[in-house]
Amino acid sequence: MASTSTILLFVLQISLFLSSSLAADPYAYYDFEVSYITASPLGVPQQVIAINGKFPGEPINVTTNNNVVVNVHNKLDESLLFTWAGIFQRRSHWEDGVSGTNCPIPPKWNWTYQFQVKDQIGSFFYYPSLNFQRAAGGFGAFIINPRSIIPIPFATPEADIIILIGDWYTRSHSDLRKSLNGGKSLGMPDGVLINGKGPYRYNDTLVPDGIDYETIHVHPGKTYRLRVHNVGISTSLNFRIQNHNLLLAETEGSYTVQQNYTSLDIHVGQSYSFLVTMDQNASTDYYIVASPRFVNQTTWQKVTGVAILQYSNSKGKASGPLPDPPQDEFDKTFSMNQARSIRWNVTASGARPNPQGSFRYGSINVTDLYVIENKPPVKIDGKKRATLNGISFVNPATPMRLADKHKIKGVYKLDFPHKPLTGPPRKETSVINGTFRGFIEIILQNNETKVQTYHLDGYNFFVVGMDYGEWSENSRGTYNKWDGVARTTAQVYPGAWTAILVSLDNVGFWNLRTENLDSWYLGQETYIRVINPETENIPELANKTELPIPDNVLYCGALSKLQKPQDVSPASNDSVQKILTLLMLCASILLFH
Numbered sequence: 001m002a003s004t005s006t007i008l009l010f011v012l013q014i015s016l017f018l019s020s021s022l023a024a025d026p027y028a029y030y031d032f033e034v035s036y037i038t039a040s041p042l043g044v045p046q047q048v049i050a051i052n053g054k055f056p057g058e059p060i061n062v063t064t065n066n067n068v069v070v071n072v073h074n075k076l077d078e079s080l081l082f083t084w085a086g087i088f089q090r091r092s093h094w095e096d097g098v099s100g101t102n103c104p105i106p107p108k109w110n111w112t113y114q115f116q117v118k119d120q121i122g123s124f125f126y127y128p129s130l131n132f133q134r135a136a137g138g139f140g141a142f143i144i145n146p147r148s149i150i151p152i153p154f155a156t157p158e159a160d161i162i163i164l165i166g167d168w169y170t171r172s173h174s175d176l177r178k179s180l181n182g183g184k185s186l187g188m189p190d191g192v193l194i195n196g197k198g199p200y201r202y203n204d205t206l207v208p209d210g211i212d213y214e215t216i217h218v219h220p221g222k223t224y225r226l227r228v229h230n231v232g233i234s235t236s237l238n239f240r241i242q243n244h245n246l247l248l249a250e251t252e253g254s255y256t257v258q259q260n261y262t263s264l265d266i267h268v269g270q271s272y273s274f275l276v277t278m279d280q281n282a283s284t285d286y287y288i289v290a291s292p293r294f295v296n297q298t299t300w301q302k303v304t305g306v307a308i309l310q311y312s313n314s315k316g317k318a319s320g321p322l323p324d325p326p327q328d329e330f331d332k333t334f335s336m337n338q339a340r341s342i343r344w345n346v347t348a349s350g351a352r353p354n355p356q357g358s359f360r361y362g363s364i365n366v367t368d369l370y371v372i373e374n375k376p377p378v379k380i381d382g383k384k385r386a387t388l389n390g391i392s393f394v395n396p397a398t399p400m401r402l403a404d405k406h407k408i409k410g411v412y413k414l415d416f417p418h419k420p421l422t423g424p425p426r427k428e429t430s431v432i433n434g435t436f437r438g439f440i441e442i443i444l445q446n447n448e449t450k451v452q453t454y455h456l457d458g459y460n461f462f463v464v465g466m467d468y469g470e471w472s473e474n475s476r477g478t479y480n481k482w483d484g485v486a487r488t489t490a491q492v493y494p495g496a497w498t499a500i501l502v503s504l505d506n507v508g509f510w511n512l513r514t515e516n517l518d519s520w521y522l523g524q525e526t527y528i529r530v531i532n533p534e535t536e537n538i539p540e541l542a543n544k545t546e547l548p549i550p551d552n553v554l555y556c557g558a559l560s561k562l563q564k565p566q567d568v569s570p571a572s573n574d575s576v577q578k579i580l581t582l583l584m585l586c587a588s589i590l591l592f593h
């Protein structure tokens with residue numbers, strides 16, 4: 001039996017570990033200058049959001065437990081926030097970059113995010129969360145590599161290749177926003193981009209001349225890790241590579257059971273790693289395709305992303321028709337069965353040496369149930385809005401936790417309903433009352449005719465079941481209680497449900513939203529408030545479960561009087577400051593001689 005002193009020592013070590021980890025782990029610094037550039041990914045010049053002049057933005061590529069510092073310079077003409085979707089922001093929703101928890105970074109200002117990628121590995125992506133900006137770019141991959149002492153469940157690949165796929169409009173994000181504000185829908189996208197580029201000209205009629213396309217260069221016989229992310233607006237995409245198998249290995253921070261797919265459906269906001277072996281004879285280049293799912297293939301023919309996989313010994317260009325998408329027009333279960341086949345490798349190590357599956361989610365008792373249903377858009381006060389359980393979320397002027405800390409009442413209501421409301425839909429800042437260390441079951445019920453994907457900040461969750469029809473208590477009999485994959489973004493098929501389980505061990509206000517950008521913009525989101533009641537009023541203990549408000553926090557709404565102005569005059573900029581420092585250095589050298 002462990003003695004009391006050993007236990008005490010253990011507790012002491014844990015608390016030392018908690019308080020010192022931020023200081024001891026290495027830092028990774030990034031500077032993001034966010035501005036508009038003109039680009040023509042589909043042959044039409046348009047305004048695009050670039051990071052350091054690049055579209056898409058450069059990847060953030062770090063290692064488990066690194067402290068990540070991103071200094072964001074807002075050179076747009078509107079407010080900005082970055083969200084690091086899938087990164088847990090453990091104990092620090094202050095850095096999460098969504099409207100409910102952070103004040104926006106005004107134009108011309110800069111603001112520095114700082115957070116630790118604690119106990120995480122995997123493939124994610126970041127993007128701007130406000131004002132429909134993701135439709136104009138500003139996104140990039142976010143990779144967390146395991147520490148070198150942690151084994152990975154496959155041979156080290158030759159290289160990592162990032163592939164960002166997504167539907168795309170040639171209209172600017174402010175135009176698209178205007179359409180939505182005016183109650184219109186966005187209509188069919190103009191194309192699908194792969195790494196910010198338009199399609200390879202696989203068909204002269206469908207693809208105009210002069211479009212820049214993506215080429216992925218590889219060596220024969222080698223195996224590469226492709227990290228594929230759907231960064232688009234609202235279109236589910238089927239991803240495939242001509243003549244090549246996709247060996248699925250990871251999704252959003254969990255290693256999966258490794259299985260070959262000829263193609264995989266990747267829904268908006270989702271990320272996957274595939275191991276792809278270059279085992280073909282390079283008689284030609286090969287097509288890489290991202291094509292829309294569940295749409296009329298004839299009308300949507302132009303909305304297809306095509307890139308090129310080129311072996312170093314390639315003997316010629318790719319030609320002929322694209323590889324076929326799944327032939328399942330009359331079989332709506334195909335895609336769902338494929339989704340169900342994605343399972344957790346319970347014996348692989350994740351971010352820690354112990355097996356992922358040592359967290360036996362199937363044997364934990366559920367403490368709370370929420371059935372959350374999205375319905376087709378409705379009119380509320382004469383405006384088109386999207387709802388969850390009959391509530392269209394209204395972002396508060398004052399971030400909710402900041403309001404808590406400053407004892408400002410009435411910013412939000414803790415009354416998000418456990419079941420869809422039957423009354424008329426309404427607009428509210430209504431959030432879920434989460435229980436710290438509770439284990440909740442959330443049923444996402446999709447009453448629309450389009451696939452929705454849901455993302456929860458601050459956590460990953462176990463996808464334990466999905467099926468067509470209405471969820472009922474009997475549906476629990478079909479749950480996967482053993483190797484349902486833990487991820488951060490799950491799809492819900494039209495007229496179907498998806499069940500997820502979440503262990504509420506991360507204190508904060510965490511955004512639960514649809515990743516479909518138009519539905520999100522129209523209010524299809526809420527937050528889960530998870531607060532540790534034991535330490536809420538004991539400041540010395542509180543930061544064990546929630547980091548203190550950062551020094552650089554921005555204030556807005558009811559707290560805007562606390563915000564100091566940021567000196568945005570040209571004289572305060574870096575180069576001038578450097579010159580001044582240099583001058584002062586010269587002066588002091590002169591003085592001391």
Ligand SMILES: *[C@@H]1O[C@H](CO)[C@@H](O)[C@H](O)[C@H]1NC(C)=O
Binds near residue numbers: 061062145161162
């Ligand atoms: C990320 O960094 C690791 C080394 O830490 C490197 O092996 C890998 O290729 C990088 N990935 C990308 C996509 O740059």
Ligand SMILES: *[C@@H]1O[C@H](CO)[C@@H](O)[C@H](O)[C@H]1NC(C)=O
Binds near residue numbers: 071110112552574
């Ligand atoms: C703005 O950027 C400068 C350096 O360019 C940095 O010193 C300063 O801390 C940043 N301000 C904020 C609020 O992050």
Ligand SMILES: *[C@@H]1O[C@H](CO)[C@@H](O)[C@H](O)[C@H]1NC(C)=O
Binds near residue numbers: 152153348
């Ligand atoms: C699961 O992970 C283990 C441990 O790394 C590995 O040996 C095994 O091949 C993986 N299994 C599958 C089916 O991917």
Ligand SMILES: *[C@@H]1O[C@H](CO)[C@@H](O)[C@H](O)[C@H]1NC(C)=O
Binds near residue numbers: 203204205206301321
């Ligand atoms: C190109 O696409 C058009 C429209 O779908 C089709 O009619 C034509 O056959 C295609 N051309 C080739 C060479 O495949």
Ligand SMILES: *[C@@H]1O[C@H](CO)[C@@H](O)[C@H](O)[C@H]1NC(C)=O
Binds near residue numbers: 247277279
């Ligand atoms: C996947 O396909 C490759 C060929 O591309 C094959 O070598 C490998 O054994 C397959 N792996 C699995 C787990 O089926």
Ligand SMILES: *[C@@H]1O[C@H](CO)[C@@H](O)[C@H](O)[C@H]1NC(C)=O
Binds near residue numbers: 281
């Ligand atoms: C290479 O592949 C092509 C297409 O699969 C095939 O027609 C050809 O015979 C192959 N060539 C050799 C040398 O294997």
Ligand SMILES: *[C@@H]1O[C@H](CO)[C@@H](O)[C@H](O)[C@H]1NC(C)=O
Binds near residue numbers: 296
């Ligand atoms: C797809 O669209 C085409 C052209 O508008 C139409 O002729 C066809 O009937 C549609 N197909 C289906 C299955 O709805």
Ligand SMILES: *[C@@H]1O[C@H](CO)[C@@H](O)[C@H](O)[C@H]1NC(C)=O
Binds near residue numbers: 364365
């Ligand atoms: C879960 O609930 C069951 C029945 O209500 C109970 O017997 C069991 O002890 C609980 N398990 C845990 C881990 O709390």
Ligand SMILES: *[C@@H]1O[C@H](CO)[C@@H](O)[C@H](O)[C@H]1NC(C)=O
Binds near residue numbers: 414434
């Ligand atoms: C929130 O839930 C807790 C139990 O976890 C309960 O004590 C509290 O009264 C609830 N708050 C509201 C406003 O419903």
Ligand SMILES: *[C@@H]1O[C@H](CO)[C@@H](O)[C@H](O)[C@H]1NC(C)=O
Binds near residue numbers: 446447
């Ligand atoms: C939406 O809900 C209504 C009422 O429950 C039901 O009749 C209809 O079939 C549902 N539609 C979808 C697509 O789930």
Ligand SMILES: *[C@@H]1O[C@H](CO)[C@@H](O)[C@H](O)[C@H]1NC(C)=O
Binds near residue numbers: 018019539540544
């Ligand atoms: C937690 O709060 C205490 C007292 O307010 C402070 O001394 C300590 O430095 C804080 N720890 C961290 C990790 O911020």
Ligand SMILES: *[C@@H]1O[C@H](CO)[C@@H](O)[C@H](O)[C@H]1NC(C)=O
Binds near residue numbers: 570573574575576
């Ligand atoms: C900084 O100031 C210099 C000189 O006044 C100016 O040329 C430059 O554009 C400014 N840079 C930024 C980022 O504002």
